[in-house]
Amino acid sequence: MSVIYDLEHITTYSYRNPVTFGKHRAVFLPSATHRERILSYLVETNVPCKIRWIMDTLSNNVAELEFSEPAKELIVTCRLRAEHFGLKAIAEFPLDPRALEIPVQYTPDEWSDLSVFMRPHAEDPDSSVATWAKYFVAGDQDHTLDVLQRMMDTIKNTLSYQSRETEGTQSPGETLRLKSGTCRDYAWLMIESLRRLGLACRFVSGYLYDGALDGGEVGMIGSGATHAWLQVYLPGAGWRNYDPTNQITTGFDLIPVAIARHPSQVMPLSGFWFGETQDYLGMNVKxxxxKLANLPEFESKSVAL
Structure with a gap:
């Protein structure tokens, strides 16, 4: 089964006086994969600009925007229509024996490819993150899937979700100390904790689709908005989703757009401007x-050539 959906992402920056805009980066367009098919897309701005598409070092699609006029307001609208294929249960992708317990045994080739996703990025001066991570493998609690599930459940059940308008991501240690955070903070805490257990993890930026919103109901945390979660590389199963904010690992809800070693690499929209500091009035994101339609699932077959 697949879902065809329309996405509209509108970012508005407001200023007291006209300011000049530097280069901006928009990351909203998913890469075409076996789970995502792009049908149409568009980037529009209220200020004249030149748009150039590039692919970054991790093969994410990035739109670079160069503006030619100053303005008191900058509106960047990204529109997308795509077909999204859900992710099946991990039971359908059995782990290799070397991935059943932590530490997972990666092959030399996997080490070469995954090393940037295995090395911790955030500092841990008081070892609070490392200590917290080791709690999940204490004693004989080392079955990989159990560890992942317990860590995801613990983040969801013991931390308080707090939306935050300011950009940026808390350090994992700060999230543990405050016992609260956003989806980005939750994902970053789990990534850096699992890296300290020897697992390859990457940050995922995207969107959370929730069917409840189509009926006007209250949806999941972060639904109908930009969202963040993580993927863990498990030999035999490949990159698997873990969303500690909503305890999601499968299904159609998570729509990935970009992957990164750390959150700052894949901000949905980032850039700079020139003017007086007091001129900045704020940002609004909508x-x-x-969902437009559900399409029937078809059986895929391998053919020897």
Whole structure:
């Protein structure tokens, strides 16, 4: 089964006086994969600009925006129509024996490819993150899937979700100390903790689709908005989703857009401007995701050539 959806992502920056804009980067367009098919896309701005598409070092699609006029308001609208294929249960992708227990045994080739996703990025001066991570493998609690599930459940059940308008991501240690955070903070805490257990993890930026919103109901945390979670590389199963904010690992809800070693690499929209500091009045983000249709699932077959 697949879902066709429309996405509209509108970001508005407001200023007291006209300011000049430097280069901006928009990351909203998923890469075409076996789980995502792009049908149409568009980037529009209220200020004249030149748009150039590039692919970054991790093969993410990035739109570079260069503006030619100053303004008191900058509106960047990204529109997308795509077909999204859900992720099946991990039971359908059995782990290799070397991945059943922590530490997972990666092959030399996997080490070469995954090393940047295995090395911790955030500092841990008081070892609070490392200590917290080791709690999940204490005693004989080392079965990989159990460890992942317990860590995800613990983040969801013991931390308080707090939306935050300011950009950026808390350090994992700060999230543990505050016992609260956003989806980005939750994902970053789990990534850096699992890296300290020897697992390859990457940060995922994207969107959370929730069917409840189509009926006007209250949806999941972060639904109908930009969202963040993580993927863990498990030999035999490949990159698998873990969303500690909503305890999601499968299904159609998570729509990945970009992957990164750390959160700052894949901000949905980033850039700089020139003017007086007091001229900045704020930012508003509006995301609309609407399902258009469900398509029947077809059976894929391998053919020897």
């Amino acid at each position: 995301v609309l995701i609407r």
